[in-house]
Amino acid sequence: MSLNLVADSNNPHSLKAADFLFAAVVHMVVIALIVILTWWQSTSKPVPLNRIEVMMISGAELAKLQKQVKPVAKPKKRLKAKPALKFDPKPVKKEPAKAVEEDFDPFAPMESQSDITTSKKAARNDMADIMGKQLSEKELDAYIAMMQQKVQRHWKVPASVDSSISDPLVEMVLSRNGTVVSATIVESSGNAALDSTLLKAIHTAAPFNIPQQQFEAFRVNQIRFRPL
C-alpha cells in the first residue's frame, strides 16, 4: 500500500499521468512558439536602404569631381581625390557662418589670429589646379565676400566719435600669400581715432585667402568703410 505513492487516488495532491502529459504538451507549445517567432523575426528583417550622403561643395569642387570621375580607370588618382573632396568644402563654406561672433573669451583661441590653416592653403592650390587660369565671377565674388566678412568681423568701433564723419576709403595692398603689404587711408573719415580702427581691422583680419592664379586682381583692394 505504502509503495503506491504516486497514484494515490485518494490524495487530491498526488499527480496523475494526465498531468505529466499536459506539462509536456505545454512545454512543446512554448518551444514551438519560440522557434516560430525566431524564424519570423529573422525573415522580416527590414531590407537595408541605400544610404545617400549629401554634401555641399563649391562649383570648383564639382568641376573637380567631374574631372576626376571621367578617367575612372585609374584607381590611384581616385584615392587621392577622395580626401580632398571631404576636406575642401569646409574652409570655403564655413567662413561666412562665423560672421556672428560670440563674446570674447580670453582663454579661447583668438579670432585675431590668422585664420589660415594648412588645409585652406591646400584648398587654394587645388582650386588653382582645377580652374586653370580664370575664376568665374561667382568664384571671385566668393573670395571678395570672404575678405569683406573677415574685415567686418575684426572691425571694432569702441565708441561714437562724432556724427560729422564721412565714410572713409582704405587701400590695401596684399602679397601673393595674402598678407598685408600696406594699408593706407585714401579718404579719411575726418576722425583720426576712427581711421585707426580701419587699419587695425585690416591688420587684425590679415592674412587673407586669395586665389593664386588671379593674384593680380586681388593685389590692390579698395575698402569703403561705413560707420554707424
Added chain:
Amino acid sequence: MRLLLLLLFMTLSTSLSAVEFDVYQSEYRPLNIALIVDSDAKQQSEKRQLYSVVKNDLRSSQSFKILDPLSFIADTASTMVKIDYADWRIIGADLIATCQLTDMDQKWQAEVKVYDPFRSKQLASMRFTRDANEFRVLSHQVSDFIYQTVIGVHGHFNTQILYVKKRGDKADLIYMDQDGANRQTVGKNFTLLLSPDWAPNGRFVALNTYVGNRPRLETFDMKTGKRSAFGSFKGLNSTPEYSPDGRYIAAALSYTGNAEIHIYDIQSRKWRQFTNHPGIDTTPTWSPDGKWLAFTSNRNGSPQIYRKKLSGGKAERISLEASYNTSPVWAPHGDRIAFITLKNWEYALATVHIDGSGLRYLATGQRVESPSWSPNGQMLLYSAGNRGIRRIYRIPAWGGKAEPITPANIDASDPAWSR
C-alpha cells in the same frame, strides 16, 4: 543687443586693377585691453589701487574690455622692458597699456604707454606727476590718457557728478566723483530741490528750490555753501541752465502769466524775456556755441522740442516723433540733443540730431527723467524710478548698457555732470 543689422554689403565689383568692397559697422564693440601696472615692491598697495581705478574707469565707459591678467603670456617685468607683440596678439589683446608707478617723495609719478599689438607699434606715452594726496586724480589721468589715445576724445574720468537725494520732504545735494568715490553731502535740508546745473567754472550750482510753497531760483556756492536767490518771481521759477561761457542763466518763469524762457545776466543781474508765445515754454538748454536755446513747448498742442536763435527769429521744431518730448539737453559737441520721449507707452531717453534726424533710443523705463551729458559727450546720466525710489543711471551716448550709479536704498534724481 541691437546688433547685426549686418546690412551685408553688395557693392562687390571686380575690376581688373583693384577689388572694391564695402564694410559695414553693425554695432559698437569694446576693445580688449591688457592693462599692466608696475611699481617697486614697496608700493604694492598703491599699484593695486591705481590698477583698480583705471580698470573701473575704462570698463565703465563700455569702450574697453579689460583682459584677465591670468590670461597673459608675457610677465610684467619683461613687458615693462620690451613688448613682445606676438604674445599679446595670441591672447587677443587689441591694446596694451602699461603704467610704471614711481614714488617721488611726496609725489607720485605714473608713466603710461599704449601699444597696438597688431600694428606692432607704440601709440603714445606720457608721464604724469601728482601730489600724494591726489592719487585718485593721478589714476584718472592715466585712464583719461588711455581713453584719449584710443577713442580720440578727452576722457571724462576726472569729473564729478551732483545729484539730489530726497528724504521725506527734505532734499540734500550730493557730490561725488564720476566713479562714485568721494561721495558727500554738500547742501542739506532743501525744501524740494530740482534741476541743479553746474556752472562751467565748477564752483557754483544753479538750482530750483522752494521757500514755503513758493518756487525760486538760487545759486549755491560749492566752496562756502552759501545760497543766494536770483529769481523769485510770482508763479513758476524753474529749470535754470548756465550758458557755456558762464555769464547767463536761462530759466522758465511765469510771472507774465504764462511760462516763458527768460535769460538772466549774472553780471548785470538783469532778466530779459526770450520767448513770447501763448504756449508753455520750459526747460531751456544752450547750444555749445551759445547762439541757440532749445526748449520744450506745447505751442502746437503737445510738448515738443524747439530751438530758437538767441538773436531772434522763429522757433524751429526739432522733435518729430511721439506726442510727448521734454527735457532737452544739448550735447557738449553740439551735434545732438538728449531728451525724454515716449516709446511704446513707456518713457524713454533718446538723442536726436539738431535737424530732427537720426533719432536714437537709449533707455526706457518708469519715470525716465533729467538727462545730463558727460563733458566729453560720450556718456549720459538720467534718473529712473523703481517702485517709488529713483536711481541714477549712466549709459554710453551711442547705446550700450545702463548702469546704476547710486545705491538702491535712496531716492536719487536730477543728476548734473560737471562741465
